[in-house]
Amino acid sequence: MVSQGAASIIYIWVISSKKGCLRFSFRYIRFGGTIFKEIFKIWIPILIYQLLSSISMGLTNTAASSYGDSAVAAFGVILRIMALGTYVVFGFLKGYQPVAGYNYGAKNYDRLNEATKVCLKWSAVFCVAVAILLILFPSQMVAQFSKNDTELIRIGSKALRANGILFALFGFEQVSMSLFLAPGYGMQGWLKVQSADAMENILHIEKSPSTQRADSDF
Numbered sequence: 001m002v003s004q005g006a007a008s009i010i011y012i013w014v015i016s017s018k019k020g021c022l023r024f025s026f027r028y029i030r031f032g033g034t035i036f037k038e039i040f041k042i043w044i045p046i047l048i049y050q051l052l053s054s055i056s057m058g059l060t061n062t063a064a065s066s067y068g069d070s071a072v073a074a075f076g077v078i079l080r081i082m083a084l085g086t087y088v089v090f091g092f093l094k095g096y097q098p099v100a101g102y103n104y105g106a107k108n109y110d111r112l113n114e115a116t117k118v119c120l121k122w123s124a125v126f127c128v129a130v131a132i133l134l135i136l137f138p139s140q141m142v143a144q145f146s147k148n149d150t151e152l153i154r155i156g157s158k159a160l161r162a163n164g165i166l167f168a169l170f171g172f173e174q175v176s177m178s179l180f181l182a183p184g185y186g187m188q189g190w191l192k193v194q195s196a197d198a199m200e201n202i203l204h205i206e207k208s209p210s211t212q213r214a215d216s217d218f
Contacts, residue, residue: 038184041184041185042181042184045181046181057079060075061075067155068151070149070151070152070155071155073146073149073152073156074142074152074155074156074159075159077142077145077146077152077156077160078142078156078159078160078163080145081134081141081142081160082160082163082167085126085127085130085167085170086170088126089123089126089127089170089171089174090174092119092122092123092126092171092174092175093119093174093175093178095119096115096116096119096175096178096182097178097181097182098182099111099112099115100112100115100116100178100179100182100183101182101183101184103115104182104183105183116175116179119175119178120171120172120175123171123172123174123175124171124172126171127167127168127169127170127171127172128168130164130167131164131165131167131168132164133164134160134161134163134164134167135161135164135165138156138157138158138160138161138164139153139157141160142156142157142160
C-alpha cells in the first residue's frame with residue numbers, strides 16, 4: 001500500500017512537472033470503441049486469471065484447514081516466501097513489456113527478439129537460482145517465521161521444496177505470457193500459459209480428499 005502510494009505520487013509529480021516527454025491534459029481524453037477494445041483484450045484475460053488464482057488460493061486454505069492451524073499457517077508462510085521471488089520476476093516483466101510492445105508496433109522484430117532473449121536468460125537464471133535455494137534450504141527459510149512450531153516447519157518445508165521445483169520454470173512461463181500480452185494478443189497469452197495452471201490447481205484441490213493425513217499431501 002505504501003509503495004503503491006509513493007509510486008503514484010512520483011508519477012503525478014513527473015507528469016505535472018512537464019519535465020519529461022509525457023504531457024497529460026483532460027482535453028486529450030477520448031472515448032471510443034477501438035480504445036476500449038484494446039484495453040479489454042488485455043484486461044479480461046488477466047482478470048480471469050486473477051479470479052482463478054484467488055479461487056485456487058481460497059480452496060487451498062479451505063483444504064489446509066482440515067489438517068489444523070499449522071497447515072494453514074504453513075501455506076501463509078509459503079506464500080510470503082514465494083512472493084519474494086515472483087515479485088522480482090514481475091520486475092523483469094515491467095521492463096520487458098514496453099520494449100516488446102513498442103518494437104512490435106514499430107515492426108522492429110530484431111530488437112524484439114533480442115529483448116525477449118535477454119529477459120528469458122536473466123529470468124531463467126534468477127528462477128533456477130531461487131529454486132535451488134528453495135530445494136536445499138526449505139526448513140531454514142520456514143523456521144524464520146516460526147522457530148517453535150515444528151509441525152509448521154515440517155509441513156512448510158515439504159511444500160516449499162515442491163514449489164521450488166516448479167519455480168524453476170516460472171520465468172519462462174511469465175515471459176512467454178508477456179510476449180503475447182505486449183502486442184495485444186491477450187487471449188492467446190492467457191490460454192497458452194496461465195489458464196491451465198490455475199484450473200489445474202483448482203481441480204487438484206477439489207479432488208484431494210480432505211480426510212487424508214497432511215503427510216500424504218505434502
